Amino acid sequence: MSDTTETSENPRLLLVDDDKTFCMVLRQALEKRHFEVFVAHDLEAGIATAEEVEPEYAVIDLRIGHDSGLNMVKRLVELDDNTRIVMLTGFASIATAVEAIKLGAIHYLTKPADADEIMTALHKDAGDDKVEIKDKPLSVKRLEWEHLQKVLVEHDGNISAAARALGMHRRTLQRKLEKRPVKD
Template identity: 50%
Template sequence: MSEARRLLLVEDDAVFARTLLRSFERRGYAVHHLAGPDGLEEAIAGFAPSHAVVDLRLGGASGLAVVERLHALAPEVTIVVLTGFASIATAVQAVKLGATNYLSKPANTDDIEAAFEAGASATLPEADEAMRPSASLRTVEWEHIHQALADADFNVSEAARRLGMHRRTLARKLEKRHL
């Protein structure tokens, strides 16, 4: 096992985390798993990761805060952000905070390793219809909702307040359209 390949996995889905952990260990990585931002500083100090995979939504916490803190404490770590709620706004924000790549779920070990190897050439999700002049109203609304969610650190109540809508209305819209 190479000491240069030490992976910090920050994922709150226990089943997905266990799958990734086993897969990366088979590929020769030493893997340390965190279910959320708690213990991040200790993991960096004690484990000294060379790579990190961070889920964008960690229960009640934002993976973007983890990316920012991880990059501040260990700027040499190659960070890949995984999300089931991909948007241009969160991709740009993740890269600005220190992520080297951004992948939409479902992503497998091959995808993540390719993202590690791509290094600083971060890949953003393909520009969706909101970036085109002929965008539909629904698509523009969806991008606006995602931007508000990112600005509110994925706090649905706060995002709904900023959008001027009821929290339940926003929750229903989010349930209807998963990415």
């Protein structure tokens, strides 16, 4: 939570990420940009903070410990559908990007993202028709990663249920998910 106890005129921003160093650096950068920043390092604290401070903006990590940041996006939208939410992730996936947007996030960025990129994303109202389209198709390993993410999202982040749907052992799925996706 913010160290400030008096009410600020600055817009409130909720930052939920389990990487404490990243949060500290990003918090400082966003406070310099005139935000009142509230930080949580797990889903439960993030929800409690959101209910208490009613943020206008939120920056949410996709994977918060073993929890899905998609649950945080859904809860923020339930509290106030005007909250401008940016989803961050070190594990970019088409399936999770689509779900984040469907749930109410306005943008999806891959880490490392700096404060300027996050600021641009928080204030972006429309898509960019100048985004580069790649000629090269995704690799088989990347397609596998995307498929695993899609099935995991379909089962609300429940690894056991996703593993059953995929016909694989839960531990095998966990190992595959822990690996970074192949860059294409």
